Amino acid sequence: MIPGGLSMGFDSIDRLEVDNSYADLPPVFYTRLAPQPLTQPRLLHANADVAALLDLAPEALRRPEFLEVCAGQRPLQGGKTLAAVYSGHQFGVWAGQLGDGRAHLLGEVRTAHGPMELQLKGSGRTPYSRMGDGRAVLRSSVREYLAGEAMAGLGIPTTRALALVVSDDPVYRETVETAAVITRVAPSFVRFGSFEHWHDAPQNLRALLDYVIAHFYPECLGAEGEGGPHAPALRMLGTVVRRTAELVAAWQTVGFCHGVMNTDNMSILGLTLDYGPYGFMDAFQVRHVCNHSDTQGRYAWNAQPAVAHWNLYRLANSLLALGIEPEALKQELQQFEDAFLQAYRRRMLDKFGLRQWQDGDAELIDGWWRLLHENRADFTLSFRKLAGAQRDAVPFLDLFIDREAAQAWLSRYLDRAGGEGGTAAEREMAMDRVNPLYVLRNHLAEQAIRAAKQGDAGEIETLLMLLRDPCTPRAGYEQYAALPPDWANGLELSCSS
Numbered sequence: 001m002i003p004g005g006l007s008m009g010f011d012s013i014d015r016l017e018v019d020n021s022y023a024d025l026p027p028v029f030y031t032r033l034a035p036q037p038l039t040q041p042r043l044l045h046a047n048a049d050v051a052a053l054l055d056l057a058p059e060a061l062r063r064p065e066f067l068e069v070c071a072g073q074r075p076l077q078g079g080k081t082l083a084a085v086y087s088g089h090q091f092g093v094w095a096g097q098l099g100d101g102r103a104h105l106l107g108e109v110r111t112a113h114g115p116m117e118l119q120l121k122g123s124g125r126t127p128y129s130r131m132g133d134g135r136a137v138l139r140s141s142v143r144e145y146l147a148g149e150a151m152a153g154l155g156i157p158t159t160r161a162l163a164l165v166v167s168d169d170p171v172y173r174e175t176v177e178t179a180a181v182i183t184r185v186a187p188s189f190v191r192f193g194s195f196e197h198w199h200d201a202p203q204n205l206r207a208l209l210d211y212v213i214a215h216f217y218p219e220c221l222g223a224e225g226e227g228g229p230h231a232p233a234l235r236m237l238g239t240v241v242r243r244t245a246e247l248v249a250a251w252q253t254v255g256f257c258h259g260v261m262n263t264d265n266m267s268i269l270g271l272t273l274d275y276g277p278y279g280f281m282d283a284f285q286v287r288h289v290c291n292h293s294d295t296q297g298r299y300a301w302n303a304q305p306a307v308a309h310w311n312l313y314r315l316a317n318s319l320l321a322l323g324i325e326p327e328a329l330k331q332e333l334q335q336f337e338d339a340f341l342q343a344y345r346r347r348m349l350d351k352f353g354l355r356q357w358q359d360g361d362a363e364l365i366d367g368w369w370r371l372l373h374e375n376r377a378d379f380t381l382s383f384r385k386l387a388g389a390q391r392d393a394v395p396f397l398d399l400f401i402d403r404e405a406a407q408a409w410l411s412r413y414l415d416r417a418g419g420e421g422g423t424a425a426e427r428e429m430a431m432d433r434v435n436p437l438y439v440l441r442n443h444l445a446e447q448a449i450r451a452a453k454q455g456d457a458g459e460i461e462t463l464l465m466l467l468r469d470p471c472t473p474r475a476g477y478e479q480y481a482a483l484p485p486d487w488a489n490g491l492e493l494s495c496s497s
Helices: 048-053 058-062 064-070 137-152 192-196 203-217 231-254 301-322 327-333 335-352 361-375 379-388 403-418 424-434 442-453 458-467 486-490
Strands: 030-032 042-046 082-084 087-088 091-098 105-109 116-121 160-172 178-187
Touching: 042 064, 042 442, 042 458, 048 058, 048 160, 064 178, 087 192, 116 327, 137 160, 137 178, 137 442, 137 458, 160 327, 160 424, 192 301, 203 231, 203 301, 231 301, 231 327, 231 335, 301 327, 301 335, 335 361, 335 424, 361 403, 379 424, 442 458, 442 486
Parallel strands: none
Antiparallel strands: 030 082, 042 160, 082 105, 087 091, 105 116, 116 178, 160 178
16 A cells, blocks of 8 residues: 655656665674565555655655665665674573574665665565575564564654565465565664674674764763763763663563564664564563563563663673773663663653652552452553543453452542642643554454455555554444453464564
């Protein structure tokens, strides 16, 4: 599906101003190679919102060169196609060398919003594929395509996607599926694992650090000589710590579980990166695990903040190779807890329609999570209906098996909220502005996948429309904000998702 209409912007992807600053790093950082094109590729959907970020007009998405670039059939003019090397810890274990095993960085587009990299995912084998086939299946590609827009609509930092290309090429997973390629967009795809890869190669680690600071953290340079030679690295680490803490706080308060928080899936820019077996929680459980492959629950919802902190320690550990004192690195890492707590509290106050943190609010929030957990209440609808409970408590109480416990908590909340002043109507409006009505529930993604397998992008288009403005009710789309159907309980996501 391609949007219609005309607007300002380049009328062809070939007219973009393109470079590839990552390719200016020494050759040990990547391999230059072309993608492996799909057979008879078809453009299933093009994302007009992301195209606009790249200064591409809608008509550019209908031209043949757009499909050819997004299918890996031709290079992005001015770019230098490559696959990057990195390493990482996977499920807490050092995995050694990894890298772009099914991704190709096409280039870097200069935009009014700053440089944006275009990367194909599912575009064929690279030297870093290990035992993989270099492909992505339609199922996982639709999920990632939608996820970036869902997170962007919630105001959560994320990679996004420009296009979804499909083919009848077979891909072998648990069953035989068909291939797809998405064109991912982000300022950078450098990850914690990019630094870990060079933990024993100081010269290359320094080159990567200098590149990242110069392009993405120039404010960390400071005045020449200020703070000593390691000051820029420490400032950058501190900024990454804070960004990561704020990112995970955002995940927690929308019920998002990443599923595979390996260090190679953690963005150096604090973006949500590498959507695999992610999930937005339906029935709330504190130790909810969205990834069927995560048998130990390492990446459960309640574990995500601690895992993020652990991953940051792995990033900091790689910087020891530069001769930075461990205590200096530790001081930067110690910012995490306070940064997370401040962001988490701020978001929870907004979701509850409260203005200032007060004594007793921690117990109020703990009681909220306990109430949801013990009743397996729906994460999204519980927050949403809490706003209206100030005038009519019945829809809220109907979400809970133990209505007496829900009423007791609600009474405590209403006393707390009323003590701040303001009207219930004002509070309800404020809460409805931040508590989404529409989130990318697994069954909604599954419906879009099933339609996409038939060549129908209509469900993708509908979901994008709702998820880009997730707090605003739309008449006729009530089913997209409803509790999941019973069949959704049988959906399982694994690392192959």
